[in-house]
Amino acid sequence: MASAAEQLAQNMNFSALSKATDLKKRIWFTLGALIIYRLGTYIPLPGIDPETFRQIYSSQSGGVLDMFNAFSGGALERMTIFALNIFPYISASIIMQLMTAIVPSIEAMKKEGEAGRKKINQYTRYGTVLLASVQAYGIAxxxxxxGASGFGSAVIDPGMFFRISTVITLTGGTVFLMWLGEQITQRGIGNGISLIIFSGIVANLPLALAEAFSLGQSNGIVAVIILAVPFIIAGIVACERAHRRVIVQYPKRQVGNKIFGGDSSHLPIKLNVSGVIPAIFASSLLLMPLSAANLSGAGGPEWLTWVTANLGRGSVLYLTAYSLLIAFFAFFYTGIVFNTEETADNLKKHGGFIPGIRPGANTAAFLERIINRLTVVGASYLVAVCLLPELLITEFNVPFYFGGTSLLIVVSVTMDTVGQIHSHLVAHQYEGLIKKSKLKGRRG
Incomplete structure (x- = not known):
């Protein structure tokens, strides 16, 4: 079976893609949805003076606002209906996953299967609306x-009506993106939420390249950093593809006069099981309060002023919090994705065992040790990839698009999407072989 899959993979080309009708429909649907998202990033928020806001944003940019603006595809810089992007949904997902590990009733709901998953998704949507409403009101x-910044008021007619309309518009934009991401996941190709963030980063990449090359002409260090980007990408690809193979043995069993089993297989465990999720979660948690602090300027509450002074991008507290959040979510999300006890039970039910390890609790403990060691390495890799470029960006003013977080998201989402396309092509070619064999069988 493996050799057949490898042969199919080698024979795949554009002609195979042209024959895969369902895959083409999925790709076109994904592209159409992302185009709709990009168009929405240019629809301005009602009641805003664009020119005045542009001046205010320019005076406050250069820090965390650039990071949030990069993730939103420039929607924040233009203050459009998608200014909040998909981050309230990500924050709600974080809260629900934490609640799953803490609250027994929600944990039991998760074990109910498809029905429980639908309930948790519904609660996540409710949480998204609540968080988006609070954040939209804070932005209003x-x-x-x-307006106290000296450029005049960015709001044409301040007051409660503006605040209510802003909350409705921004919350509606986030809910629409949440729905659009779910549609991409179900009817398109790739993970919809990740692709929305990916398209936002990639959309402004040409402008960032031009800016980086202009900086490189005057600053040799910047040029060296730009040249190092391909090697960083190669390192990310290598780490994302790295995995540990745990040998699994299946005993021989006799049924009548025939002997079945006796095969050996392997259980692949990735070095970075959590993928790009820890970087996205950590960024989303840090971005919201920092963005509110930057947008409110001197007229904001005292605690926001403290946030700006002590948790600004490049500060020791920011880098420390960012590193700890990435490491925490790496372990937390790995524990959710890879359940060692469930994996050990499944192996035991199917008669599989790890050589030298007794089935059941001992197998679960053995897998737990492997997962913990791999996650330590994987979390260290994530922190290094996301943190070291942050130091270079702060020190040498390199555009954020060449930062570790953005590169990690772009590379990981690209690999995941290409992998899903590859799987669809393999499945399509297998279906073609099965149909041909059935036709030959009927003729015979």
Whole structure:
């Protein structure tokens, strides 16, 4: 079976893609959905003076706002209906996953299967609406307070009506993106939420390249960093593809006069099981309070002023919090994705065992040790990839698009999407071989 799959993979080309009708429909649907998202990033928020806001944003940019603006595909810089992007949904997902590990009733709901998953998804949507409403109201208040910056008010008619319309518009934009991402996942190709963030980063990449090359002409260090980007990408690809193979043996069993089993297989465990999720989760948690602090400027609350002073991008506290959050989510999400006890039970039910390890609790403990060691290495790799470029960006003013977080998201999402396309092509070619064999059988 493996050799057949390898042969199919070698024979795949554009002609195979042209024959895969379902895959083409999925790709076109994904591209159409992402185009709709990009168009929405240019629809301005009602009641905003674009020119005044552009001046206010320019005076506050250069820090965390650039990071949030990169993830939103420039929607924040233009203050459009998608300014909040998909981050309230990501924050709600984080909260629900934490609740799953803490609250027994939600944990029991998760074990109910498909019905429980639907309930948890519904609660996540409710949480998204709540978080988006709170954040949208904070942005509305911050925009009104930003008028004290000396550029004039960015809001044409401040007041409760503007705040209510802003909350409705921004919350509606986030809910629409949440729905669009789910549609891409179900009817398109790849993970919809990740592709929305990916398209936002890639959309402004040409402008970032031009800016980086202009900086490289005047700063040799920047040029060296730009040249190092392909090697960083190669390192990310190598680490994302790295995995540990745990040998699994299946005993021989006799049924009548025939002997079955006796085969050996392997259980692949990735070095970075959590993927790009820890970087996205950590960024989303740090971005919201910092963005509110930057937008409100001097007119904001005292605690936001403290946040700006002590948790600004490049500060020791910011880098420490960012590293700890990435490491935490790497372990947390790995524990959710790879359940060692469930894996050990499945192996035991199917008669499989790891050589030298007794089935059941001992197998679960053995897999737990492997997962913990791999996650330590994987979390260290994530922290290094996301943190070291942050130091270079802060020190040498390199555009954020060449930072570790953005590169990690772009490379990981690209690999995942290409992998799904490859799987669809393999499945399509297998279906073609089965149909041909059935036709030959009927003729015979």
């Amino acid at each position: 208040v911050g925009l009104e307070a930003a």
